Amino acid sequence: ASKRIWQTPNKKANFKLPTSLETDPDIDVGGKNVLTLITVRSNDQFNTTVYGYRDRLRGIIGTRMVLLMNEADIQRMGLNAGQEVDLEAHANDGV
Numbered sequence: 001a002s003k004r005i006w007q008t009p010n011k012k013a014n015f016k017l018p019t020s021l022e023t024d025p026d027i028d029v030g031g032k033n034v035l036t037l038i039t040v041r042s043n044d045q046f047n048t049t050v051y052g053y054r055d056r057l058r059g060i061i062g063t064r065m066v067l068l069m070n071e072a073d074i075q076r077m078g079l080n081a082g083q084e085v086d087l088e089a090h091a092n093d094g095v
Contacts, residue, residue, distance in 0.1 A: 027091050034090050035073060 006013050028034070042055035042064075054061050058068070067085060079085065 029090075031090070033077060035069070037087075040068075 001013075008014050029036070042050075042060070043057045044050070044052040044054060050064065053063060060066050067087070069079075074081070
């Protein structure tokens, strides 16, 4: 990729888009305590390599064990900022 040489029929980088954000249509995403999890990189992370524990963009220092949530979801679930929580996968795929 750094040389911009693409081994594709049209010699360009090609991207495939998912058909939807739902990977399993059998997952019930309508429950009141079901949230959609996404991941973000910090400013000191490249791909999967973490170079430090200071995310100056979000003001998070000293840890990667952080869950950023919408304020309305925090209030709806009766949580508090800084509280430790347990997360559980809602998918029934055995992982």
